[in-house]
Amino acid sequence: MKLRPRDLPLLVAAIVLVTAFAAGALRYDHFASVAVVRNLLVDNAFLGVAAVGATFVILSGGIDLSVGAVMAFTGVVVAALVERGGVHPGIAIAIALALGAAFGLLQGAIIRGFALPAFLVTLAGMFLARGMAFAVEPQSRPIRHPFVATTLNESATIALPLGETSTTIPLTVSIGAVTFVVAWFVLRQTPFGRRVYAIGDDLQGATVLGLPVAATTIAVYAISGFLSALAGVVFVLYQQAGDPTACKGLELDAIAAVVIGGTLLRGGVGSVVGTLIGVLIYGLIQTIITFEGTLSSWWTRIVVGALILAFVAAQRGLERVGRRLADA
């Protein structure tokens, strides 16, 4: 396999992930254990799902700031329907997912239809979804329905027999894994995926080529809305509650993970594999800081900020080298 310059950021991200894990394993006892890895996956499953949605939008050259608010909104919708409305959780989740997709579709339609900046429309969407979340449930509402507590959170786990270190994979992690695989397939193996890259790379060119630019743009925001709702459902399963204050600013964590994973915010370049690595790096930093014990939680922010800078600066450098090679 030939290594292209644009794959380098991905490779570097993977090296950072492996190095950070190795450093943790050398420095702390019990770090390189199945339990730590399991927690890493469980605690970041909802971020992963949200980051996949952000990857679609960013690849298409847009941005979605409404992710965290839509997650909170769908969370309280599920909680309200199940606990107050007596609706079966399966149906409540289906309704929440449909609402999320519709919300994203509407945002996409406004962005595309009225040529308004995505930044603004999704910012308004963020305020709207957050306000609606509080309108549905002013406070956090626990979900006690046995279908959520027992069927989804216990029966739907996959047992992983690893001898002494046998463990289970909860449904939330499975949902995250399936999301990544499906997103990878859609982006890499379908005409729709190629269109997402095309409009992110060169919107005018894609328009001139006669690609269905409008439909693709709107679909991308609908996908992001749907995945935000799915991330909200994963969060509800994780917390067993619907909380209107949940996931404030999560869209920025998702964008940070996407950027660390080598996807350019300008659009057209990147991959969902990079996003997976970005999310894992993000989670690993938090794990290491917890293990260190003496470091306060705010170091997470500082390290993540520094990593974003390091990655985008490295990408810039690579681009310049690549251009010089192309010129020579």
Next chain:
Amino acid sequence: MTDAASDPRGMARVLRAPATWALVALAALLVAGAVGSPGFLSVEMRDGRLYGTPIDILNHGSKVAIVAIGMTLVIATRGVDLSVGAVVAIASAIVATLVSQKGVAWPIAMAGALGAALLAGLWNGSLVTFLRLQPIVATLVLMVAGRGIAQLITDGQIVTVRDPAVAFLGNASLLLLPATVSALAVISALAWLGTRRTAFGLFLEAVGENERAARLSGIPVRPVLLVAYAACGLCAGVAGLIDCAYIRAADANNAGQLLELDAILAVVLGGTALTGGRFSLLGSVIGAMLMQTLTKVLYVFDVSADIAPAPKAAIVLAVCLLQSPTFRAACSRHLESARARLRPGTEARP
């Protein structure tokens, strides 16, 4: 000068003026507030100072307005500064820690906080000009890391401030008005002088309109960008001092939370496009006051502070749509066809 109402072209120009729709929305909100609560618009004089809801709006809107002025300069260059909320947290953390824990005199503490804010702005500007990062990514770095730095400064604690000089900006009055309003007036005047009485404003617009063309015509693009981001950082620093003065404390975790978004909304509502170029400082101040008035009016109508973002979003979207050329073209098409249907026999005007 032609009468705007009698001359359709003059009327069209007024309708297209950047801040018009924000002003219309502001007037509508004030009327709504007055209808909902009869004393809404009244202002009275007490202890040599003006009191009343409009003064309150001015007072509380000033912080966002000051940040919005800095943000306008950055957005004019086709940039954006996501880090202003974090810079507010840093500035307020520095002034509070220096005064309360290190026993530094207040003028030095304030200068230190503003100096740090200026540095933050220069840092953003350097990433944009020298590393050629997209502004949204360049400022995302400080947005994520900055709040961590502020928490590092205060050691994660809420640092209270007893020094009356530091609290002055948040509570005292100057010339009948709250001191924050005076600060806003001074900063607006400086920004206006700096951009409209020198060539700097034109440079900003030229860079935002077409950076390449600006460079080729000899405009010092890099210094212009650096100054814009530095000024934005400095404005955020002033907002940090105000924030610290209001609550007489520095809360690194919550100070300036979501302020970047409020400021960007204020700028856009004021008619400055995110795509750069022409900008309106007055529009941004009106935009900030519009958001603050909206908050007050929602209180009048008993909308809880938690739900308030939803109607805010609706109004923001409405104003943005009214400013969107695509939306206006669609509307005028509909109007024309409606008019043609109402008056059969007469041709629809082109």
